[in-house]
Amino acid sequence: MHIVTCAAPVNIAIVKYWGKRDETLMLPLNSSLSVTLNPVQLRAKTTVAISREFDKSRMWLNSVEQNIDNPRLQNVFREIKQRAYRCHSEKNNCGNREDMLNWHIHICSENNFPTSAGLASSAAGYSCLVSALAYLFGVDGEISDIARLGSGSACRSMYGGFVEWDMGRCNDGSDSVARPVASNEHWPELRALILVVTDDNKKTKSTEGMQKSVNTSELLKTRVERIVPHRINEIKEAIRDKDFDRFAEITMKESNQLHAVCLDTFPPIEYLTEVSRRIMNLVHRFNKLCGRTKVAYTFDAGPNACLFLLEEDVPRVLSLIRHFFRPVNSCFESFIHGLPIEVP
Ligand code: 2P0
Structure with a gap:
């Protein structure tokens, strides 16, 4: 079994994201900009385990089991696995890691703040999940676009400080990614x-x-x-x-x-x-x-x-x-x- 725990912070939008031009790829109608809050006070914490012993994938949010067939979650899994295959074949490093891609996943996530009260809980949650999966499967490079597939605003929680989510122009969403604008040290x-x-x-x-x-x-x-x-x-x-x-x-x-x-x-x-x-x-x-x-x-x-x-x-x-x-x-x-x- 391989297991990893990540924490991800909440981000608060200053220029708001409201409206999509593509509902599946979660492409926004406009660019947005946010500040990332300190992860000690407001954060999601996610533990992801993969094992050949698990008979199916399962997920718990704040101790309550969730439906794993959620299409957004499935899109995230699919994209992470595709990138993992790509990364490992580029590095000629298949074998063990590639075998792991077929194992089932258990996810346990918790927030230390109200989950559906408009405090960007899905942003912190998906950002955390994608970081944990990328670490487990050895995916490197840009991953904010994978977090975006879970929840649009999640891509902004992949960085600290002041972050812009560029709406992008490509139909495949490859340029709809988050970028840091200034670090947290810029305006202490x-x-x-x-x-x-x-x-x-x-x-x-x-x-x-x-x-x-x-x-x-x-x-x-x-x-x-x-x-x-x-x-x-x-x-x-x-x-x-x-x-x-x-x-x-x-x-x-x-x-x-x-x-x-x-x-x-x-x-x-x-x-x-x-x-x-x-x-x-x-x-x-x-x-x-x-x-x-x-x-x-x-x-x-x-x-x-x-x-x-x-x-x-x-x-x-x-x-x-x-x-x-x-x-x-x-x-x-x-x-x-x-x-x-x-x-x-
Ligand atoms: C934002 N909000 O920019 C805006 C301001 C709420 C108001 O992003 O459908 O949970 O998962 O992409 O990211 C909340 O929307 O929506 C949000 P989906 P999300 O923070």
Whole structure:
């Protein structure tokens, strides 16, 4: 038996991915950009074992057995095995490893955060699984496109720091890969606060929500063609210059536009709750009171907030949050994939 355990971090999109041009290859309508959070506070951990003794492949997520026939999972297995054959035949290194490709796989994965509450759990999960499988089967080179086959945003969790997922142009998806834009050491003062408003499962899964938006939202078309390409360039400049004001404004506008697209979808999709909207209002009021932008919010396909701010403002913002939001269940403070700190 061969066994390996990997951990992979959550990534939070600043420029959002919403909509696919190919549902099987998971090719997006637009490029996106994210920051990778510290894997100590929010991460998926996956153990993969392969053995000639296993009579079938099996998978458990947070101790509950899952259906292994899931087409996305099967696509990932198929792609990993094809690349493994290619890698070993190039290196003239078949034999043992090639034999292993026919063995059954057991996967055991767990998250240390709510699984379906819009905290990118599938991203961390698939990124982790692909890293573990690639290690076991000796696949090297670009593998973010394999993670993408499991869940689009998973390709961004293959790197730390600031990461762009280039939408690519090829029909086979070979150029739709993640690339690091800047390392976590580039902007060490930047912090993220994750406010867990609820750990309930979301009503509309991202995949289904995206399909509905692609079919019905006019705003999504304008966004993809005219807005996102500029925003990607702008946010990369803001990151390069460590310009927090600009970074914060683009981040909040992106989040607002994602949720505007969701409301423009017919029938509309609502991920934000009353508490989410109160968090947004508080951020705007706080920034106004300070006379400059100190905090930015972003929300994905769920009501939980991610706030971005600089290290010096963390104590003040945390006490404000604690004062106004008793319903917030938990709050994780995270470096951008940097050294671990204590969770308050
Ligand atoms: C993102 N989200 O860029 C956007 C923002 C949610 C809102 O990527 O269908 O779980 O598996 O590719 O990656 C969530 O979508 O969807 C997501 P699939 P995924 O992070």
